[in-house]
Amino acid sequence: MRPDPQTSPRPESSPLPYGRQSVDEADVAAVVECLRADRLTQGPQVERFEAALCEASGAKHAVAVASGTAALHLASLATGVKPGDVGVTSAITFVASANCIAYCGGTPHFADVDPRTGLIDVASLSEAVDRLAASGTPPKALVPVDFAGQPADLPGVRAVAERVGAAVIADGAHSLGAAYRLPDGTLRRAGEGALADATCFSFHPVKPVTTGEGGAVVTNDEGLAEAVRELRTHGIHRDAARLTRPDEGPWYYEQAGLGYHYRVTDLQCALGRSQLRKLDAFLTRRNAVAEQYRTALEGAPFLGRLEPLTVRTETVRHGYHLFVVRLIPRDGETEEAVADRRRGLFEALHRRGVLVQVHYIPVPMQPFYGGDVSAFPGARAYYAGCVSLPIFPGLGDGEVRRVIDVLSECLDEDAAADSAESR
Structure with a gap:
């Protein structure tokens, strides 16, 4: 059996990293079981992991993808960010929170943070949004960041977004499992509810749970979830109602738009399900x-x-x-x-x-x-x-x-x- 780091501590001289994964024998067994199964990718573990993510976050839909960065990119595309659009995110974050707008051909802008929390300052966000709107380019998306594991002020961000019709894409890479209370006293988990159109999680080894590399988009919007699913697999679909050649044959699929190879494997999702427990x-x-x-x-x-x-x-x-x-x-x-x-x-x-x-x-x-x-x-x-x-x-x-x-x-x-x- 592999030692538990809490009962078998590292030598006193061992370097202590700022973060690392915690993997036990149950995780190893889950991956080994998947290795011995018929499918290593695009198999049943992906949907099972997505269902477990819905349970953990309270969201109605989850789409597992290759990384947290891929999740942010696909959420931006699915909410309609396109060339010429602008978005606003926090000045203190990993670059992916801004890059997701740039990947879509848009231009990221930044709001300041409260230095006491590291979280986006809603007053600064409001000023940035109003300035962009006055210049004729109201933001298409706002990307608040749940910094260090603490949820951002989503009610405040949503109020700003609604003034200009912007989507809210919450960067929840740090916050799976975190919870906050709304002004009316309602308890919300990161990813739950409609304050964000989509929330993006990361499963890098130092994150709350790991799949090695991986990410997910969670949302209550079924249409947005379906758009992300299609985009993660080259833009390909098999929806009979949309096929231009519906009688071509049972093997037939169509690429309706430009998508990406942002899939995650069954091996990763088997590990993720075990970690979520x-x-x-x-x-x-x-x-x-x-x-x-x-x-x-x-x-x-x-x-x-x-x-x-x-x-x-x-x-x-x-x-x-x-x-x-x-x-x-x-x-x-x-x-x-x-x-x-x-x-x-x-x-x-x-x-x-x-x-x-x-x-x-x-x-x-x-x-x-x-x-x-x-x-x-x-x-x-x-x-x-x-x-x-x-x-x-x-x-x-x-x-x-x-x-x-x-x-x-x-x-x-x-x-x-x-x-x-x-x-």
Whole structure:
């Protein structure tokens, strides 16, 4: 039997990544069973996984695809984004949240974030949408991001979208299993309900559950789901009512439009179904690790120096795909100085085997998107001081303590170096 990382901890000197998959013998057995079956792809496991996703998210329809990026691309196409259109997404996200608009021939624009949460700032989004509408190009799609596992303000985003008739494509790559409360008190899971036309999940190894690589579009719109299914398989369909040559033969199919090879395999879906059975346990553990970090950050030596991202009052269950801490600026300290301290902290942690990461570089900083983040003060402030600590279901309590202790050592070294420089 393969050891359970929670009962058989890694050696104390082993590097701790910011995230990793948690695969057990049940997962291995599910894949082996699929390998011994008749179909490795386009078989029954795909539909079974999609049904399990509907149960996990509360959505009426799910379409499994090759990656979270493919899910965003197909959702954009299915909601009608085309060449010449514009879309708006968060300045703090992985580039796929913007690229999905560009893949369709559209132009992505950006809204700022609240630096305390990393989530899209609805006021900034509203300003961007109004500015684009006034210029004669109202956005066709808005792509809010459930950052770090915390759901975005979907009621606020939907209200902005309805002013200009835009679709809402929620990037839920971090948030499968998370939940939030609507203003009327109704509980909603990420992907559930009609506030988003579609929600896109990712099943990369560091995400809430994994299929190795993979993604899905979930929606309550049957027509949108059917459009995504067709687009994921080259634009091919076998709908007798739509065939131009209905009497050609039982083998016949037609390509009605340009689609893609974005299918996912039965092997991946067998793993995904097994992983989904553990989603609740995975999120419980992620929240337990987050609580240990939050408790530590409330005391010395962290208080006033490091802070976690703020949890919105609407968030009922956080997905904690990431646990992000931010350096608190000192009196009069510039963003550049904060960023220098962040780099020093990052490198010091890596030297000690705590492999923190930075999520994310503001997308407007990328050369492809102009390389200029000056219009997004919230994104700049967030990015200058952010570091993602290790968090994943297999992270043991002793390893959490190790991260906290090493983080404390690095902060003390930083303070000693500053003291020496000031003398």
